[in-house]
Amino acid sequence: MEYICTNYGGLGEKVFHGKLANGLDCIYIPKPGFKRKFAVLATPYGAIHRKATVDGKEFSTPAGIAHFLEHKLFENPKTSIENRFASLGASVNAYTTHTMTAYLFSTAENFYDCLELLLDFVQQPAFTPQGVVSERRIIAQEIKMYQDQPNWAVYLGALAGMYGDHPVSEDIAGKEADLAQIDYELLRKCHELFYNPGRMVLVVAGDIDEKELYGFIAKNQGQKQFPKLPAIKSLVPRPQPGVGECFAAGMEVSRPLFCLGLRDQLARDWQEAGRRETVVSLFLEIFIGKNSPFYNRLYDEGIIDNSFGAEYSCTPWYSHFIFGGETDDPDRLAQELLGELKRLQECGISQQQLDVNLRKLLGLFIMDLNGLESTVMAYATDWLQQGDYLTRFEEMTKLTKKDVEEFLHNLDLGQSCLSVVNPLNQQ
Amino acid sequence: MEYICTNYGGLGEKVFHGKLANGLDCIYIPKPGFKRKFAVLATPYGAIHRKATVDGKEFSTPAGIAHFLEHKLFENPKTSIENRFASLGASVNAYTTHTMTAYLFSTAENFYDCLELLLDFVQQPAFTPQGVVSERRIIAQEIKMYQDQPNWAVYLGALAGMYGDHPVSEDIAGKEADLAQIDYELLRKCHELFYNPGRMVLVVAGDIDEKELYGFIAKNQGQKQFPKLPAIKSLVPRPQPGVGECFAAGMEVSRPLFCLGLRDQLARDWQEAGRRETVVSLFLEIFIGKNSPFYNRLYDEGIIDNSFGAEYSCTPWYSHFIFGGETDDPDRLAQELLGELKRLQECGISQQQLDVNLRKLLGLFIMDLNGLESTVMAYATDWLQQGDYLTRFEEMTKLTKKDVEEFLHNLDLGQSCLSVVNPLNQQ
Numbered sequence: 001m002e003y004i005c006t007n008y009g010g011l012g013e014k015v016f017h018g019k020l021a022n023g024l025d026c027i028y029i030p031k032p033g034f035k036r037k038f039a040v041l042a043t044p045y046g047a048i049h050r051k052a053t054v055d056g057k058e059f060s061t062p063a064g065i066a067h068f069l070e071h072k073l074f075e076n077p078k079t080s081i082e083n084r085f086a087s088l089g090a091s092v093n094a095y096t097t098h099t100m101t102a103y104l105f106s107t108a109e110n111f112y113d114c115l116e117l118l119l120d121f122v123q124q125p126a127f128t129p130q131g132v133v134s135e136r137r138i139i140a141q142e143i144k145m146y147q148d149q150p151n152w153a154v155y156l157g158a159l160a161g162m163y164g165d166h167p168v169s170e171d172i173a174g175k176e177a178d179l180a181q182i183d184y185e186l187l188r189k190c191h192e193l194f195y196n197p198g199r200m201v202l203v204v205a206g207d208i209d210e211k212e213l214y215g216f217i218a219k220n221q222g223q224k225q226f227p228k229l230p231a232i233k234s235l236v237p238r239p240q241p242g243v244g245e246c247f248a249a250g251m252e253v254s255r256p257l258f259c260l261g262l263r264d265q266l267a268r269d270w271q272e273a274g275r276r277e278t279v280v281s282l283f284l285e286i287f288i289g290k291n292s293p294f295y296n297r298l299y300d301e302g303i304i305d306n307s308f309g310a311e312y313s314c315t316p317w318y319s320h321f322i323f324g325g326e327t328d329d330p331d332r333l334a335q336e337l338l339g340e341l342k343r344l345q346e347c348g349i350s351q352q353q354l355d356v357n358l359r360k361l362l363g364l365f366i367m368d369l370n371g372l373e374s375t376v377m378a379y380a381t382d383w384l385q386q387g388d389y390l391t392r393f394e395e396m397t398k399l400t401k402k403d404v405e406e407f408l409h410n411l412d413l414g415q416s417c418l419s420v421v422n423p424l425n426q427q
Numbered sequence: 428m429e430y431i432c433t434n435y436g437g438l439g440e441k442v443f444h445g446k447l448a449n450g451l452d453c454i455y456i457p458k459p460g461f462k463r464k465f466a467v468l469a470t471p472y473g474a475i476h477r478k479a480t481v482d483g484k485e486f487s488t489p490a491g492i493a494h495f496l497e498h499k500l501f502e503n504p505k506t507s508i509e510n511r512f513a514s515l516g517a518s519v520n521a522y523t524t525h526t527m528t529a530y531l532f533s534t535a536e537n538f539y540d541c542l543e544l545l546l547d548f549v550q551q552p553a554f555t556p557q558g559v560v561s562e563r564r565i566i567a568q569e570i571k572m573y574q575d576q577p578n579w580a581v582y583l584g585a586l587a588g589m590y591g592d593h594p595v596s597e598d599i600a601g602k603e604a605d606l607a608q609i610d611y612e613l614l615r616k617c618h619e620l621f622y623n624p625g626r627m628v629l630v631v632a633g634d635i636d637e638k639e640l641y642g643f644i645a646k647n648q649g650q651k652q653f654p655k656l657p658a659i660k661s662l663v664p665r666p667q668p669g670v671g672e673c674f675a676a677g678m679e680v681s682r683p684l685f686c687l688g689l690r691d692q693l694a695r696d697w698q699e700a701g702r703r704e705t706v707v708s709l710f711l712e713i714f715i716g717k718n719s720p721f722y723n724r725l726y727d728e729g730i731i732d733n734s735f736g737a738e739y740s741c742t743p744w745y746s747h748f749i750f751g752g753e754t755d756d757p758d759r760l761a762q763e764l765l766g767e768l769k770r771l772q773e774c775g776i777s778q779q780q781l782d783v784n785l786r787k788l789l790g791l792f793i794m795d796l797n798g799l800e801s802t803v804m805a806y807a808t809d810w811l812q813q814g815d816y817l818t819r820f821e822e823m824t825k826l827t828k829k830d831v832e833e834f835l836h837n838l839d840l841g842q843s844c845l846s847v848v849n850p851l852n853q854q
Contacts, residue, residue, distance in 0.1 A: 010786075012779040033720025035727025108727060291797045293460025300462025300535060352439040356793055359437075363790010366783055370718045 001218040003028075003210065008390045010397065011366065015379075015390060016210050020221050023198025023229065027379060028213055029205040031372060037111045037206030038372045041122050042102035044384040045194035047172040048317060049099075051235040054193060058235070061190065062181040063167065064139070064174015067096040069187050071135055073103070075127035081117070090114045095377075096172055099315065100384055106373060111208070112216055119202075119220050125191050129184040136179045143173045150251040154421040157247030158261035158322055161417030166239040168318040197221065198229040201383045203376045236317045238266070247419040256422050258330040260337055262321040263415035264314065273314040274387040278395050279407050280312040280321075285357040286349055286404065287340065288323075294340050303333050315385075330420045338413055345408050354401050365393050428645040430455075430637065435817045437824065440796065442806075442817060443637050447648050450625025450656065454806060455640055456632040458799060464538045464633030465799045468549050469529035471811040472621035474599040475744060476526075478662040481620060485662070488617060489608040490594065491566070491601015494523040496614050498562055500530070502554035508544070517541045522804075523599055526742065527811055533800060538635070539643055546629075546647050552618050556611040563606040570600045577678040581848040584674030585688035585749055588844030593666040595745040624648065625656040628810045630803045663744045665693070674846040683849050685757040687764055689748040690842035691741065700741040701814040705822050706834050707739040707748075712784040713776055713831065714767065715750075721767050730760050742812075757847045765840055772835050781828050792820050 003018030003026070016028040047067060051060050074081045074094070085092040090107030103122050107114045146152045159169035204213060243263060267273035288295045288310055298304045308325035327333045369375055375389070382389040430445030430453070443455040474494060478487050501508045501521070512519040517534030530549050534541045573579045586596035631640060670690060694700035715722045715737055725731045735752035754760045796802055802816070809816040 009779060010782065012777075012783040031720075031723070033722075033724035033727075035724065291793065293458075295460075296458070296797075297460035297462065300460075350439075352436060355437065356439040359786075360790045360793040363787045363793070366718065366787040366790070370723075 001214050003214050008393065011369065011390060011393055013369065013390060016214075018214050020197065020218060022221055022224075022226055023196070024217075024221060025201040025383065026214065026217050027201065027203040027383065028208065028210055029203070029375065029379065030207065030210070031205050032207050034205075034207050034372065036106055036108045036372065037204070037208060038104065038106045038376045039115055039118055039202065039204045040102050040104040040376045040380045041118055041200060041202050042100055042380040042384060043195055043200045044100050045190075045199075046097050046099040046101060047170070047174075048167040048236050049194070049234050050167060051237075052193075053231075053233045053235060055230045059193070061186065062174060062178040063170055064172070064178045065182050065186065065190055066101055066194075067173045068135065068139060068179070068182050069190055070094050070096045070101050070103075071139060072127040072132060072187055073122055073125055073191075075131045075135075076121070077126055077128075081121045084117055085114060088113050088117070092118075098168055098172065098318075100381060102377065102380055104373070104377065111206070115204070115216065116220055119217070123195065123197070123224060123226075125188065127184075127187070132182070132184045132187060136182070139173055139179055140176045143171060143176060146171060146173070150253045150257050150421045153249060153251060154247075154257040154259040154419050155322070155324065157249065157419030157421075158259040158324075158417060161244050161247050161419055162261040162263050162320055162415075163239045163318060164244055166237060166318070168239070192227060193230065193232060196229045197226055199232075201380055203380045203383070205372045205376050239318060243415050243417040246417060249421050250424045251421050253421055253423050255326045255328060256330050256420055257324070258327045258333055259322060259324040259419040260334050261417045261419065262323075262338075262341075262411075262413070263417075264312075264319040264321065264411060266319050267314050267316050269316060270385040270387060273316060273319070274382065274385060274392070275395070276314045276319075276407065277312060278392050279399060279403050280314070282354070282358055282361055282396065282399050283404050283407060284310050284312065285361055286353050287344060288337075289357060289360070291357070291360065298333070298336060303327055303329065303336065330418065334416070334418045338416060341408075341411070341413055345411070345413070348405050348408075349401060351401055354399070354404065358396065358399060362393070362396060365396065428641050430641050435820065438793065438796065438817060438820055440817060443641075445641050445644075447624065447645060449648055449651075449653055450623070451644075451648060452628040452810065453641065453644050454628065454630040454810065455635065455637055456630070456802065456806065457634065457637070458632050459634050461632075461634050461799065463533055463535045463799065464631070464635060465531065465533045465803045466542055466545055466629065466631045467529050467531040467803045467807045468545055468627060468629050469527055469807040469811060470622055470627045471527050472617075472626075473524050473526040473528060474597070474601075475594040475663050476621070476661050477594060479620075480658075480660045480662060482657045486620070488613065489601060489605040490597055491599070491605045492609050492613065492617055493528055493621075494600045495562065495566060495606070495609050496617055497521050497523045497528050497530075498566060499554040499559060499614055500549055500552055500618075502558045502562075503548070504553055504555075508548050511544055512541060515540050515544070519545075525595055525599065525745075527808060529804065529807055531800070531804065538633070542631070542643065543647055546644070550622065550624070550651060550653075552615065554611075554614070559609070559611045559614060563609070566600055566606055567603045570598060570603060573598060573600070577680045577684050577848045580676055580678060581674075581684040581686045581846050582749070582751065584676065584846030584848075585686040585751075585844060588671050588674050588846055589688040589690050589747055589842075590666045590745060591671055593664060593745070595666070619654060620657065620659060623656045624653055626659075628807055630807045630810070632799045632803050666745060670842050670844040673844060676848050677851045678848050680848055680850050682753045682755060683757050683847055684751070685754045685760055686749060686751040686846040687761050688844045688846065689750075689765075689768075689838075689840070690844075691739075691746040691748065691838060693746050694741050694743050696743060697812040697814060700743060700746070701809065701812060701819070702822070703741045703746075703834065704739060705819050706826060706830050707741070709781070709785055709788055709823070709826050710831050710834060711737050711739065712788055713780050714771060715764075716784060716787070718784070718787065725760070725763060730754055730756065730763065757845065761843070761845050765843060768835075768838070768840055772838070772840070775832050775835075776828060778828055781826070781831065785823065785826060789820070789823060792823065
């Protein structure tokens, strides 16, 4: 099979890309010297993909089905997939997010056995109708477990406040009532549609001979038959405008848990989404990075501690900040955050702030490349969103004060929603 | 008093500098938003400064006297200095290195009370002849405690291998036999000579009004009398050329401890020393930073683990690398390190390696500025060595492939010395 090599000069990295006859995109990131190898196989099918048109016909599924399917691919008549990886000296993991499902292994030995196992267990389901029935109980238990976690509750509270009953604000595993509607045939159908190699990407990193690697993948895929990929158009609803009520609950926590959601405008497409995430990664450093005066004031005044974190997600269907952590005074912290955002909107940022934080961010980006797991995951995620993780670096180097200020200018601070979990005795 | 402000544009930092009538250099690094404040008072008097000429006359002291004096400045007739800082809500610490002694406090409250206490306890000794006698026992105990530490033993073993009986390879606290020669009068004399404000620097960081700060310091210093600063010329011996035998010992460790020393040429002056340390900070990233292929190969092959570290020191009197950590095969690790250094000497480095690692290093430098303790310490250290910590950043941005390769070219790989501490049962 053919593949091309792209050099990312500014990073000293190169990346190979080949597309198989069946449509599978295969990315290889060489990491000379590394003994451990990583591979992730991912599909752009996540918790928000409940409705689609398939060759023009509407296809609806219950909430939680992508996650359910992820679980079931690990079912195997002989021995569990986890055990088979373990017996090869490898470890395997899987993730269902709102927008994708990914299967990942890492190993220092038996790489090709592991790669074959990954491709086979994800592409050739072995689960049974009986296995589906018993899985319902297992997932119901998992849902219950998450519901009892204060961190999760406060996070979902912020999402629900921002998006109401839009799929993004529901548990990725669905609700218990949804599980009863998920059966063997539906799961098989979803697998056939959404795991077609023409929609998927394989990302491999490590010290591997690329010719051998691509030869191996081509041979494995050549032995398999897949149905023709239908025209699938995902029908994710647009969330209602405006934000809802604050969320508050009492749970077994020693200090209040805080989550402030702040909605941003939806991205027109994935390209704009990726671009905006890059701008905001810089903005977050300037606004509330560990070197910022604002972060340090909040920290030194005891309003935040090391548990504090900030994230930003941007997609065509949802787009928001989430600020979260423990704090004794959630209302004060929310006011502080929104107040500082307002100040930045009015006063702008200095060129110096931009330069310094950009340098820090570029340094961090390079450091992160040493973590192969996060690199392959980020590469797969960006690829499925029509982006290129390593190109982000080049884009970052070109960010300007104007980019950040335009973003800030378009941000509507009225779109925030506070979620709090209080200790039970302080309700 | 007068002071000037220097802007470090590339870092978004500014620094104030004022020199008092008595010669004390006062540096203030504003950190807007930070509630915690740090101050360090330091003198270029460390463990290697045993001999000097004072106004042309030779002045000799026993090993360990700088460290002994540091201990004694904490003696106080009423309550210990530590307790007085604690009662102000602050914490205090002191460090004696080979080349300096530094006294540091940090506090979120009562800053000026703390600053006054720092200036007073360091400049106005309150120790007694009786206190000196009892201190000998305490320090002897400390020396013994360090000797029993395998990490310390393997480190001193590498220094002794490189420098024989030069002061740099001896315990900073001296030997027990040295302590008997240190008495009250000698300590007072050393304090008078080496703690003269004309030789010292005060570095303060935090969110402070600079006018008030400089006014306060000037007033405090104006109330004190100091003898005229004599002409002091430090007589640190030049180490013998060549390295000695390998060092090996058996101690209570579960895995062998490894320390490879590699001598470099002495610096002509502090300026060259600082410059070379900057070049080597970049070189170490390229050679064995966590993103380097070499580090990752050693790590993945199990030859090194997270305990591995590399450092480089350069002064006019000693100059070396130390590589250290736990390893099952110290000889193999030494061979690997020297082999890779040789390869780099022969093959050079690529422009890409330089660019990527330089970016990482600049990002790290900026991140480190968030740690005020390390910033004031680094600033004081560089100042006493006629350097400027923040200017290092600008120098770093200008580093070239040629700088690194010239350094490598001048490195003599024959100047290495291996030190190992083995588990007792594997001797």
